[in-house]
Amino acid sequence: MVEAPRKSRVLWSGCLWAFLSAMTVFDTSGNAVGYPVFFGFVLTYMRERNGVIAGDWREALTTFLLIGAAVFAGVWIASIPSHMLPVRRSWKLVVQLQQLQSFSICLMLWLVTLFFRVYKRRSPWPALSLLRDLEQPAADEATPVSWRRALAGKLRGAVAYIHFLPEGMARFHDIDASLSSLQTYWFSREGGWPIIIFADNASAAQQAASFAESFPFLNITVEIINERDLTWPMSEHPSCSAGYRRAARFTAGPLWMHQALDAYSHVLLMDTEFVLSHPVPWDPLWYMFEQNADLGYWQTHYERTWNRTVYLTEVSKLFMRARNLTPQVPEFVSYWWDESEVPGGSFPVNIYGCLFGGSLSFFRSGLYQSYFEELDSWPGFDEYCWSPQSILAIAAAFFLNDNFITELWVYGRHQNSSKTPDDGWNDSKRGILPQSQRPAHLTSAGEP
Structure with missing residues (x-):
């Protein structure tokens, strides 16, 4: 069962997100976009003694790494010389937008994940239910669910x-x-x-x-x-x-x-x-x-x-x-x-x-x-x-x-x-x- 996060943890989480926001704004290097991706995963993975405070770590890992991969792909494309990529200027604009918006996108996804996990108690990402089943104990057995069970249904x-x-x-x-x-x-x-x-x-x-x-x-x-x-x-x-x-x-x-x-x-x-x-x-x-x-x-x-x-x-x-x-x-x-x-x-x-x-x-x-x-x-x-x-x-x-x-x-x-x-x-x-x-x-x- 997923428990609601304690107020102290929510406050601490908000402060850390504010810090990450500042880092994203003032660090103009391409690596700035990595801060919310990495720390968002860390926050979501934190656990209370009796339950997860911010969703399932597989959801966090999948969500933030996918966003991070898209961001860094844009950074890499922007670094290609102009003569090799004629549309580099267009991509550069996209990368700049990604750098400015990456934190807000990651934060939004994290909050949606938190809401569904805490209040709806299900994943907003249907494809991830299979990933959770891989480690969820079966109701009538003491051993973890096998890969075969998870994949077969x-x-x-x-x-x-x-x-x-x-x-x-x-x-x-x-x-x-x-x-x-x-x-x-x-x-x-x-x-x-x-x-x-x-x-x-x-x-x-x-x-x-x-x-x-x-x-x-x-x-x-x-x-x-x-x-x-x-x-x-x-x-x-x-x-x-x-x-x-x-x-x-x-x-x-x-x-x-x-x-x-x-x-x-x-x-x-x-x-x-x-x-x-x-x-x-x-x-x-x-x-x-x-x-x-x-x-x-x-x-x-x-x-x-x-x-x-x-x-x-x-x-x-x-x-x-x-x-x-x-x-x-x-x-x-x-x-x-x-x-x-x-x-x-x-x-x-x-x-x-x-x-x-x-x-x-x-x-x-x-x-x-x-x-x-x-x-x-x-x-x-x-x-x-x-x-x-x-x-x-x-x-x-x-x-x-x-x-x-x-x-x-x-x-x-x-x-x-x-x-x-x-x-x-x-x-x-x-x-x-x-x-x-x-x-x-x-x-x-x-x-x-």
Whole structure:
């Protein structure tokens, strides 16, 4: 917070400005214009014990050095011999005016800066807000804001769940356990992000009341899924329930276009059955943002999911070929072409949907949404139970590259999958956090 300058400081400041004015008038050398430039910066940089008395030093530095540079440029031009610069006489007049007016110009700019900083508490120079952000501490972290954050913009993160028709979807019964673990191992230390729970209209009010009672310290809002997505036609299927297929379709596309996400830049989607088991080493939303990642994954796996990729590969190939797209991360789609190397071909690659996140700019991009619309025009979600996990892997392979995909350092369990600091993914020894990089609050025992 900026405090108003004390009267003694204002009086002292005025006396010094009077001295500088006299120096400017009586010193006829070109260097006279440097006095108000330099001392104006010094005055603006002076600080009270509890705040800046005359604005931000970056504003002063930029303002006065720009004015000073213009003044000294004029002095330098005036010193050029007449035969080298025919219009020297005109420039000399300009320089004389600069010498006479430099102090008043600098003083005026300094007073404007002071007024806005003390009374309006914002900069009169919009371009300088970025410079101030470079050293301003983040509201939810103890470390200074990084260059990447300042240049990329402001992170507006949220955590999301899909929890519709809870009475008819047995797999949704663990959301309280998931929220409780999130509160224990993440938000209790970092401070909570908004939590958005996408529900059906019939249960939304009851869910909101239940969450408010059970988790009063979490910032939870319940948003309603569009009726079109909740009632998307689904036929009978021997192994996939209609609710699961609607959730899969919603996760693959409509979720990211929901108006409830308009205010956010990054979203972390958690399955209702995902439970944290250890303190979070690094906030995954901040981590994605600082890594400039458009997609963050918890685990990736080769899985025997041929029954959920029937015609998905063929439709995806047609889409990519029509746009002359080639895979930037071929490992995600190697099973498309490796039948000659692996008998029968390798298994499809999945980016686990139980915990992943990314930027809204990626999921709302024309390329990603047009890909979903192409898939949605086929009956794959209905007839073949297409999985968003496979769709994510294909989209990441063609629309992103390794620089925009990152692993999320979050430890927990989801059904038969787990991830711990010591064992990595499912005892695979992949995704192990090196001991030297573990924050002090992270222990293998899972104690915060």
